[in-house]
Amino acid sequence: MRARVNRGDSQLTSFPLRLPGLSLLLFALAGSSADASAASLAAAKPDYAPAVWVPASASNYTIANRPHDYPVDMIVIHDIEGSYASAIKSFQDPNRHGSAHYIVSYKGQVTQMVAEKDIAWHAGNWDYNTRAIGIEHEGYAGINTYTSPEYYASARLAASICSRWGVTMDRAHVIGHNQVPDPDNPKLFGGSDHHWDPGPYWNWKGYLVLANNYANALPSPPHMVLQATAFSGDGTATVRWKAARTCHTPVDTYSVIGQPGNFQVTVPGNVTTASFTGLTNGVDYTFTVTASNSDGNDSVGSNHVMPGPACANANLSASPAAPQSAGVAVRFTAGSTVCANPRYQFSIQDANGNWTTKQTFGGNTWSWDSYPYAAGSHTIRVWANHATADPSQPESYAELTYMLTPFSMTHWHAQYDTSKVPVSWVAGKSQTFPVTVTNAGDVTWPSTGQGRVDLDLHFATSQGGSANKAHWLNSKAFQMPADLGPGASVTMNVTFAAPAKTGSMVLEVEMIKEQDFWFQQWQPAAVNVATPDKAAGYDMSKAPTSWLAGQSQTFPVTVTNTSTSTWLSTGYYRTDLDLHFATSAGGAAKQSTWLNSKAYSLPANLAPGHSVTMNVTFAAPAKTGSLVLEAVMVKEHQFWFQHWQAVKVTVAAAVWSASYNLTGVPATWSKGQSQSITVTVTNTGNITWPSSGYYRVDLGLHFTTQTGGSSKLAYWLTSLAQSLPADLAPGNSVPVTISLTAPSAGGSMYLEAEMVREHQFWFQQTGFIPVTVS
Numbered sequence: 106m107r108a109r110v111n112r113g114d115s116q117l118t119s120f121p122l123r124l125p126g127l128s129l130l131l132f133a134l135a136g137s138s139a140d141a142s143a144a145s146l147a148a149a150k151p152d153y154a155p156a157v158w159v160p161a162s163a164s165n166y167t168i169a170n171r172p173h174d175y176p177v178d179m180i181v182i183h184d185i186e187g188s189y190a191s192a193i194k195s196f197q198d199p200n201r202h203g204s205a206h207y208i209v210s211y212k213g214q215v216t217q218m219v220a221e222k223d224i225a226w227h228a229g230n231w232d233y234n235t236r237a238i239g240i241e242h243e244g245y246a247g248i249n250t251y252t253s254p255e256y257y258a259s260a261r262l263a264a265s266i267c268s269r270w271g272v273t274m275d276r277a278h279v280i281g282h283n284q285v286p287d288p289d290n291p292k293l294f295g296g297s298d299h300h301w302d303p304g305p306y307w308n309w310k311g312y313l314v315l316a317n318n319y320a321n322a323l324p325s326p327p328h329m330v331l332q333a334t335a336f337s338g339d340g341t342a343t344v345r346w347k348a349a350r351t352c353h354t355p356v357d358t359y360s361v362i363g364q365p366g367n368f369q370v371t372v373p374g375n376v377t378t379a380s381f382t383g384l385t386n387g388v389d390y391t392f393t394v395t396a397s398n399s400d401g402n403d404s405v406g407s408n409h410v411m412p413g414p415a416c417a418n419a420n421l422s423a424s425p426a427a428p429q430s431a432g433v434a435v436r437f438t439a440g441s442t443v444c445a446n447p448r449y450q451f452s453i454q455d456a457n458g459n460w461t462t463k464q465t466f467g468g469n470t471w472s473w474d475s476y477p478y479a480a481g482s483h484t485i486r487v488w489a490n491h492a493t494a495d496p497s498q499p500e501s502y503a504e505l506t507y508m509l510t511p512f513s514m515t516h517w518h519a520q521y522d523t524s525k526v527p528v529s530w531v532a533g534k535s536q537t538f539p540v541t542v543t544n545a546g547d548v549t550w551p552s553t554g555q556g557r558v559d560l561d562l563h564f565a566t567s568q569g570g571s572a573n574k575a576h577w578l579n580s581k582a583f584q585m586p587a588d589l590g591p592g593a594s595v596t597m598n599v600t601f602a603a604p605a606k607t608g609s610m611v612l613e614v615e616m617i618k619e620q621d622f623w624f625q626q627w628q629p630a631a632v633n634v635a636t637p638d639k640a641a642g643y644d645m646s647k648a649p650t651s652w653l654a655g656q657s658q659t660f661p662v663t664v665t666n667t668s669t670s671t672w673l674s675t676g677y678y679r680t681d682l683d684l685h686f687a688t689s690a691g692g693a694a695k696q697s698t699w700l701n702s703k704a705y706s707l708p709a710n711l712a713p714g715h716s717v718t719m720n721v722t723f724a725a726p727a728k729t730g731s732l733v734l735e736a737v738m739v740k741e742h743q744f745w746f747q748h749w750q751a752v753k754v755t756v757a758a759a760v761w762s763a764s765y766n767l768t769g770v771p772a773t774w775s776k777g778q779s780q781s782i783t784v785t786v787t788n789t790g791n792i793t794w795p796s797s798g799y800y801r802v803d804l805g806l807h808f809t810t811q812t813g814g815s816s817k818l819a820y821w822l823t824s825l826a827q828s829l830p831a832d833l834a835p836g837n838s839v840p841v842t843i844s845l846t847a848p849s850a851g852g853s854m855y856l857e858a859e860m861v862r863e864h865q866f867w868f869q870q871t872g873f874i875p876v877t878v879s
Contacts, residue, residue, distance in 0.1 A: 329347070560616060
């Protein structure tokens with residue numbers, strides 16, 4: 106137990122060092138009877154009959170099947186650093202994350218909380234946990250509080266474990282918690298937390314004398330552990346097993362029986378292998394090993410084996426062929442003859458001549474990530490064995506020397522298409538979209554194994570690839586569906602979640618050769634991440650991209666409520682659609698770049714997940730050039746939404762120009778004479794002339810002594826404006842008929858035509874003919 110508490114007022118009894126006599130045995134038997142009576146009332150049967158079964162929380166131990174998955178070969182002695190009851194309560198707490206198999210009280214009571222077949226969490230070292238049975242004792246490491254009943258009960262429990270599991274009653278197999286190595290620092294002890302229990306007052310000598318005395322009075326049958334291992338040869342098989350554990354009586358013999366055929370071999374108790382000959386190739390055999398002595402027997406089975414002829418003529422090839430730059434993934438392929446169902450093991454030799462297995466017996470290919478290896482010659486070896494042969498030696502082998510040239514990043518080059526990456530995101534929410542990657546280098550990218558090439562996606566506050574990882578907000582690698590050769594592309598549908606951080610950022614893609622290096626090419630996509638209540642979707646695909654300064658156009662905009670709340674269409678806190686021209690995109694955060702702005706009310710409330718299309722009329726600003734037309738929702742008087750959509754547009758200067766045809770207009774007039782004339786006007790500008798309204802375009806006609814249009818207004822003798830019959834689009838012409846009256850003054854003069862945009866300006870182009878008024 107980890108807690109350190111002060112000792113209570115419990116009465117203590119010193120532990121006698123004499124051997125237990127009749128009185129001790131009677132005491133122990135009496136205690137056993139009482140404990141057994143309590144155990145009979147328990148909900149489950151304990152492994153040790155005198156114990157009371159009180160199960161620990163399932164969160165505090167690991168279910169196992171010892172000794173078939175882990176052997177049991179030791180007992181670890183602990184103290185509680187508290188009371189018997191406190192330990193029971195602690196191991197029932199699902200947040201404790203610790204337990205022991207047994208707890209022993211000052212009075213000699215025994216409670217079992219974890220089945221012996223399962224793994225209690227008591228040693229602070231997983232390996233020791235798997236191989237040990239843990240016994241907690243009421244008391245304290247730093248105070249001599251252990252009692253005689255406690256020692257007697259614990260020694261009887263240990264002796265029973267010796268009988269049931271074959272754990273030897275000596276200091277090599279019955280140890281204190283203080284002897285368990287720290288798994289992260291083997292020079293330290295007491296497990297990972299450096300416990301020192303049971304402390305210096307635990308009487309090891311007397312305890313083991315008692316335990317051995319009790320153990321010698323109990324049966325000592327063999328206990329087999331794990332599973333026997335069988336290997337096959339050509340008409341033969343060999344079976345090996347772990348020596349059976351016994352408490353004190355040695356194993357007399359092992360009997361090994363093979364099926365089918367009921368073949369049997371018996372060997373002495375100090376032998377742990379048996380061989381069979383005369384087996385039939387292609388037949389599936391299994392074996393049972395039984396250990397026996399005067400107190401009983403125990404058996405384990407073996408794996409299946411199928412005898413067959415040995416593999417021969419092993420061979421090995423590599424792709425791509427050497428030499429290659431270090432970093433290339435090389436696929437080695439092995440073959441052999443004669444044997445059925447061959448298995449292959451691949452190894453590589455280091456500079457000191459030592460061999461390292463890189464892929465244990467299995468398939469006939471191995472992909473070698475050569476990045477960690479220096480330029481030069483490297484020897485690869487393959488062993489070929491039939492499926493159930495002894496893996497410690499080859500039936501046939503082959504070697505191949507492969508030459509690597511120095512590593513260069515010039516071989517590893519990627520290109521990306523991120524055009525389908527969503528621009529708008531909601532914090533913490535996932536979206537699925539395609540990303541296309543192209544191998545623009547000259548080596549194949551492996552899709553599996555160590556050193557495979559993956560596609561990495563990450564949100565970041567700024568772009569810059571792996572060199573900018575300090576600004577990454579998240580990261581996820583996606584495995585390619587297959588190897589990708591030079592020049593080839595693959596489109597991967599990826600599902601990725603936005604980070605918790607909101608605002609403008611980038612979603613970046615970059616290839617990585619796992620465990621080796623990042624590619625030097627990456628590609629960012631500008632995105633915006635919104636909080637769930639400030640999310641919106643827009644379809645601005647129908648917005649015009651060509652505008653004239655001051656021009657109004659009508660077009661549809663579709664908005665989608667992707668937030669978590671209904672958008673109200675009326676009231677003080679209604680949600681409106683805002684449109685604005687700006688010099689750069691960025692939503693409300695870039696209001697300083699907005700050139701104009703107009704809000705449009707929704708036609709009705711809009712629930713989450715629903716859309717509405719609104720036909721809006723909006724005017725371009727006076728500023729010309731490349732701009733953006735941006736849509737963003739606003740909850741009036743509260744906040745701007747964090748999603749927006751911008752369309753790149755061009756705003757050109759409005760050109761108001763005209764040409765005139767005065768052919769047929771009379772050149773001779775009488776003073777005060779009225780005549781009906783027709784003038785044809787042509788819109789030579791780039792904007793439609795409105796024929797009505799406050800700012801309509803009219804045809805102006807005037808008699809003047811000097812030409813020059815409105816700049817010579819002082820010389821005009823008369824002036825008359827005539828409305829156009831209809832709006833006039835650029836490039837179109839219209840005849841305008843008007844009844845015009847000559848001035849009262851006579852002489853030579855001009856009749857001049859000039860278009861006017863009422864209440865704004867006169868056109869700069871005029872047309873005229875000389876006339877005489879008499």
